[in-house]
Amino acid sequence: MSTPAIEVSELTKRFGERTVVDRVSLSVAKGEIAGFLGPNGSGKTTTIRLMCGLLQPDGGSGRVLGHDILTERGAIKREVGYMTQKFSFYEDLTIEENLSFVAGLYQMRRRREVVRDTLKDLGLWTRRGQLAGSLSGGWKQRLALAACVMHKPRLLMLDEPTAGVDPKARRDFWDEIHRLAADGLTVLVSTHYMDEAERCHRINYISYGTLVAQGTVEEVVRDAGLTTVVVTGEATSEAANKLRGAEGVDQIAPFGNTLHVVGRDGEALRRTVARVAAETGTQVADAETSLEDVFIQLMGDARDNMS
Numbered sequence: 001m002s003t004p005a006i007e008v009s010e011l012t013k014r015f016g017e018r019t020v021v022d023r024v025s026l027s028v029a030k031g032e033i034a035g036f037l038g039p040n041g042s043g044k045t046t047t048i049r050l051m052c053g054l055l056q057p058d059g060g061s062g063r064v065l066g067h068d069i070l071t072e073r074g075a076i077k078r079e080v081g082y083m084t085q086k087f088s089f090y091e092d093l094t095i096e097e098n099l100s101f102v103a104g105l106y107q108m109r110r111r112r113e114v115v116r117d118t119l120k121d122l123g124l125w126t127r128r129g130q131l132a133g134s135l136s137g138g139w140k141q142r143l144a145l146a147a148c149v150m151h152k153p154r155l156l157m158l159d160e161p162t163a164g165v166d167p168k169a170r171r172d173f174w175d176e177i178h179r180l181a182a183d184g185l186t187v188l189v190s191t192h193y194m195d196e197a198e199r200c201h202r203i204n205y206i207s208y209g210t211l212v213a214q215g216t217v218e219e220v221v222r223d224a225g226l227t228t229v230v231v232t233g234e235a236t237s238e239a240a241n242k243l244r245g246a247e248g249v250d251q252i253a254p255f256g257n258t259l260h261v262v263g264r265d266g267e268a269l270r271r272t273v274a275r276v277a278a279e280t281g282t283q284v285a286d287a288e289t290s291l292e293d294v295f296i297q298l299m300g301d302a303r304d305n306m307s
């Protein structure tokens with residue numbers, strides 16, 4: 001097996017008294033699209049910045065693209081493309097002018113050619129004369145992506161690249177990510193969207209600075225060990241009232257006219273739901289546990305640990 005693109009161990013970062021990243025270990029294979037998930041403020045951006053060589057960790061070690069994250073941060077920065085949550089452009093410059101400006105900043109050679117190739121690769125060629133300020137959210141995202149792949153990085157770190165972008169533009173963006181990964185680029189991407197998590201080869205879930213789940217979507221769902229049933233019928237809201245807080249019931253979520261009921265103790269959950277169904281004249285059927293169910297459970301567990 002080849003060396004992983006990212007291999008970090010026990011990464012720790014403190015801001016003042018607070019430990020924001022707490023002994024996070026992570027491995028990402030070359031060419032993999034790794035998802036990075038977790039609630040707001042859980043430490044995703046900080047972990048990404050530690051791995052990009054932008055922040056010095058207080059503890060831990062590791063290699064990114066074969067370079068030591070403690071002593072070779074310059075080399076890492078040169079070979080990584082980092083798309084921040086709040087990327088910015090000159091709104092009164094065109095797409096092409098913005099990319100030329102970035103190429104200039106990095107003192108790239110053969111600047112005109114590089115910009116032209118990037119415009120073509122990222123599907124921006126026909127819009128190259130358009131002012132960046134007049135682009136829709138999806139095209140702005142694409143321009144940001146173009147700016148961070150122009151120097152041909154071997155690893156892309158994308159921090160919530162599609163926040164606030166419509167579903168079609170998100171899908172196009174992800175098609176682009178898969179195309180880049182198929183060409184050998186490794187991608188680490190943070191997101192709050194479940195459909196995007198499902199498009200990653202593997203996911204890593206971080207909560208309050210600690211990595212709490214890792215693996216393929218199937219592995220993460222299986223490892224969570226949750227049981228899920230669906231309640232249908234006329235009286236689902238009455239059933240929901242009776243189920244809330246009852247033995248074995250950890251989550252209840254209405255989906256249209258049905259209720260999604262999830263619990264860790266499968267036997268207790270089924271017993272409770274069967275009783276409530278009999279009382280309310282509703283029907284119960286087994287259902288697949290979704291990634292969203294697992295994440296809601298993990299968030300709840302983390303809150304319990306904090307209190």
Ligand SMILES: Nc1ncnc2c1ncn2[C@@H]1O[C@H](COP(=O)(O)OP(=O)(O)OP(=O)(O)O)[C@@H](O)[C@H]1O
Binds near residue numbers: 038043045
């Ligand atoms: N430079 C800093 N100084 C002090 N605290 C910071 C600093 N940067 C981040 N934090 C805090 O560290 C915690 C983790 O922040 P981080 O941005 O890494 O989380 P995140 O998972 O990326 O969140 P989100 O999903 O909202 O982007 C937050 O509570 C944040 O306020």
